[in-house]
Amino acid sequence: MSAIHILYFEVCLDRLPDDLVREIFLHHSLRLPASAEVLAAVSKLWRAIAFSIPELWSTIMPDIPNRNPSPPRLERWLERSSDDPLFVIIDATGKNVSTQENEYIRRIILSLTPFVPRWRYLKLVISDAHEEGFHGFPLLANASQLKTIIIDFLSTNESIISSIASATHVKALKLSSLSPVPIGAVMPTFPWKTLSYLNLSANRSWDSMLHVLKHCTSISNLALSASTPLSPTADPLPRSIQLPLLKTLHVKSRSIDALKAVSLLNCPNLVIFHMNLDVLERESQENDYERSLFGLLEFIMMHERHSIVIFKFETNRPLPLHWIIPFHTASRSSNIVLLELVIPSEGWFSAVHASVVDGLKHSSSQHYVYSKAPFHVIDDEADDGNGVLRMGWLDKVNIRSFQRKAWVDPDLTRGMTLSPPPVDPCPEFLEERASSIGHLPVELLRLSIQDLFFRPHLKRLQLLANVDALSQSHYRNYGTSSFVKLPPETPPLFVSRCGWRDLGINSLHRTCTAGGF
Numbered sequence: 001m002s003a004i005h006i007l008y009f010e011v012c013l014d015r016l017p018d019d020l021v022r023e024i025f026l027h028h029s030l031r032l033p034a035s036a037e038v039l040a041a042v043s044k045l046w047r048a049i050a051f052s053i054p055e056l057w058s059t060i061m062p063d064i065p066n067r068n069p070s071p072p073r074l075e076r077w078l079e080r081s082s083d084d085p086l087f088v089i090i091d092a093t094g095k096n097v098s099t100q101e102n103e104y105i106r107r108i109i110l111s112l113t114p115f116v117p118r119w120r121y122l123k124l125v126i127s128d129a130h131e132e133g134f135h136g137f138p139l140l141a142n143a144s145q146l147k148t149i150i151i152d153f154l155s156t157n158e159s160i161i162s163s164i165a166s167a168t169h170v171k172a173l174k175l176s177s178l179s180p181v182p183i184g185a186v187m188p189t190f191p192w193k194t195l196s197y198l199n200l201s202a203n204r205s206w207d208s209m210l211h212v213l214k215h216c217t218s219i220s221n222l223a224l225s226a227s228t229p230l231s232p233t234a235d236p237l238p239r240s241i242q243l244p245l246l247k248t249l250h251v252k253s254r255s256i257d258a259l260k261a262v263s264l265l266n267c268p269n270l271v272i273f274h275m276n277l278d279v280l281e282r283e284s285q286e287n288d289y290e291r292s293l294f295g296l297l298e299f300i301m302m303h304e305r306h307s308i309v310i311f312k313f314e315t316n317r318p319l320p321l322h323w324i325i326p327f328h329t330a331s332r333s334s335n336i337v338l339l340e341l342v343i344p345s346e347g348w349f350s351a352v353h354a355s356v357v358d359g360l361k362h363s364s365s366q367h368y369v370y371s372k373a374p375f376h377v378i379d380d381e382a383d384d385g386n387g388v389l390r391m392g393w394l395d396k397v398n399i400r401s402f403q404r405k406a407w408v409d410p411d412l413t414r415g416m417t418l419s420p421p422p423v424d425p426c427p428e429f430l431e432e433r434a435s436s437i438g439h440l441p442v443e444l445l446r447l448s449i450q451d452l453f454f455r456p457h458l459k460r461l462q463l464l465a466n467v468d469a470l471s472q473s474h475y476r477n478y479g480t481s482s483f484v485k486l487p488p489e490t491p492p493l494f495v496s497r498c499g500w501r502d503l504g505i506n507s508l509h510r511t512c513t514a515g516g517f
Helices: 003-014 018-027 035-040 044-051 071-080 099-118 128-134 159-164 206-213 257-262 286-301 321-332 350-362 442-453
Strands: 086-092 119-127 148-154 172-177 197-205 221-228 248-253 272-277 310-315 338-344 375-380 388-393 429-434 460-466 493-495 511-516
Touching: 018 044, 035 044, 071 099, 086 099, 086 128, 099 119, 099 128, 119 128, 119 159, 128 159, 148 159, 197 206, 206 221, 206 257, 221 257, 248 257, 257 272, 257 286, 286 321, 321 338
Parallel strands: 086 119, 119 148, 148 172, 172 197, 197 221, 221 248, 248 272, 272 310, 310 338, 429 460
Antiparallel strands: 338 388, 375 388, 460 511, 493 511
16 A cells, blocks of 8 residues: 555544544454554554543453563553453463463463452453463452453362452352362352352362352352262252242253252243253163153243243253153143254154154143244254254244244353453343244243343343234334333333334344344
8 A cells, every 4th residue: 555545544534523433442343352452553543532442441351372462561551441440351271381471471460460449350261281370369359340250260270269259249150160179168258149140160069059059049040060960978958949030041961960950949030941961871871861851840840930931951862752742741831932852863763753743732732822833843964864853842944943042141142352341241232133033922022122131231232033923913012111121220122213113024034123222
């Protein structure tokens, strides 16, 4: 590019109004660790505007292998952030670690320690080889603004976990650790009672997780993953665990004891339940497996203990034929409007298929509470021949509408970065895309919007959905203020200018946008 072109380019940039440039910097700029410095290097005007926006400098994301920024540059970065809350993200992974990398981590942590009272978000990904660099990590007792902690600790050492245990104002915790030590013993003073979001993935037994859960009385979003069975020598389990505010539950386990653990939960507001059971061969005793299935089915049928609307059960074990119809019947007699069973396709042939379909016809004495989508069985055959069967109430033509991952999975936003705050697991902006909403009841759509607005720190919601199959009587009311009940501090529900009323009922691909801005 010639000097004349560069001069013309800079003149055009300088003609943009300052307010517009600020909006571009805050909401549409690069998602890179050094994006603020990139913007500040474009022109003198952009440099001045970038330096005047503390939010641009409030995300600290050092590049460990390249040791960037240097401690002096980090100090200048922190000065530009003024008094804004800080979002600290340190990703220290890798096997070939040099002593210089660990020394750099120590110096970065030393520079950040005086600013602990300003920390709002903390994410640490630590490999065993980098553990030495985190020795001396500060206690978080005075981190009064810290709301979200994400720790992915690929080590058995508990030093980092002990440091975060002193935090007292955390609302969201995501913890993954290889340590077998009971989590409650490592974090006895942690504010479990104030958590609204909890994601535990660890090499711990279900005993330790359940003993922690009994303290999480304010939890609304829960994800659990464990591989160790219940211990026969552990302390007696509570008869019931009360989680009165829980709305979404994701459980993943390699032990059938997870089913027993779920049966202990009493969560009257639970709406979405996703169970993934990848059973180890040594635990796959048929009697134990069937007893666990009975416990899960019993939990589904206890309507007073939950309000499940969406239920998905995945297992690597074949689901016996005599269990499929009871699951279907139990779901139809409850508030469940979306049911999905994902099982191996091995052993599933035409005679079994015909038997299930015939059994479902004879068990269909009760009508659907909300939805009338038919029950289908779809064979997702993999290239290696080891496919899975998906069965449930779904749109057979557009199976993606049935597989949609809804608002319940915070991990969907992993790796995304806004300007400046990251969005996992307490997003300030969340976008949900559904390929079809034709078979979803209006009540479920209402619930999705209302539930999203109650997420911690949520400032903006955008819902993109296909509204083809919604009836006139339903979609007429979408723009009214009575459609959802939102907290008083929430921005009003926004309906895009195309409007729900203006959308043709029979249009195939048109979308509409609703959200709070």
